[in-house]
Amino acid sequence: MQHRERERERCCRMPGMLLGDIVPNFQADSTFGRLKLHDFLGDSWGVLFSHPRDFTPVCTTELGRAAQLSPEFSRRNAKLIALSVDSLEDHHSWSKDIMAYNNTEAGSEFPFPIIADDRRHLVEMLGMLDPEEKDQAGMPLSARCVFVIGPDKKLKLSILYPATTGRNFDEILRVVDSLQLTAHNRVATPVDWRPGDSVMVPPSIPEQEAMTLFPAGVYTKDLPSGKKYLRYTPQPNPISSDRTDG
Incomplete structure (x- = not known):
């Protein structure tokens, strides 16, 4: 019991990242296989965004919209990566629901990876936890966080939303346009x-x-x-x- 309490307290201390920090070259399991962040991004921009939980209504609409806009992000040489504290098995199953929500043809591939961080190592390290939203065991869930990462692997933008507020991915696309314009x-x-x-x-x-x-x-x-x-x-x-x- 005491160990569980210490674990909860540890997870609620969110060190986070500051603009200009190099995003760690972490490795994680994803729906695209084992992913090493810097290798996956290469010379591209990256949009790494977390969500509280699979099989939930707001998150389904969010990833559905991100999937719809994935060609626009690709056109800007920006790669999408989702992340939550759910298991890889859940991600694979849920992604079928998301595609059905989008009325996408059955069997179509989900267009970007979803990272499984069920041990909360990444969300804790990156400061993506929401201390106000907890699972049945009292452990904090991942927040609605957005990181935009430049080709230099530095954090260019960070936005944090509460669980009750779905994001506007058209706005995130607009932000990428602004960041790319002002970078050059x-x-x-x-x-x-x-x-x-x-x-x-x-x-x-x-x-x-x-x-x-x-x-x-x-x-x-x-x-x-x-x-x-x-x-x-x-x-x-x-x-x-x-x-x-x-």
Whole structure:
């Protein structure tokens, strides 16, 4: 009993990861076989996302939408990887339900791997546990966490949702577009930015340099303060040299 309590306390201490950290080159069993993270990603971007439990309603809709969008992530040279504390057997069985939810033809292959972390080693190491959501034994479940990993294997973005709130994978796709654009261009993307919209020139770039960097032009929004910090320029093209479609 005391061992179980210590185990619960240990799992609730979530060290997590910080932006810019190199995501560990872990090995794990998945529905695609034994997976070694860095080898699997290669020179691609990665979207590693955890879910609380297989055979649950919100998670089924989430992975269903991710499966629908998998060609769009592939077009951006980004590989999807799901993860939870369920067993490999459950993942294989549940993935058939997900494909049925998507009205996909029976026998179709699930498009990305789902990692089995039933001993909670990965979710604990990566800080993907939700201390408020527990299984019947009182052990915390994996949270709805999203990691976007760059080709350099560094963590570029981290989003954490509670179990009650399903994610928007169209937004995650938009975030990948922004990360890829800003990785290759000295720009930032404003609120609600979509590919093709104007982008922002960071304040760290002097005005003369900005004129050279952005030959399409830079325009400034006049503000009551008189400060010239809201500077826009048309989106540089292409969005990213990592795109597989050129």
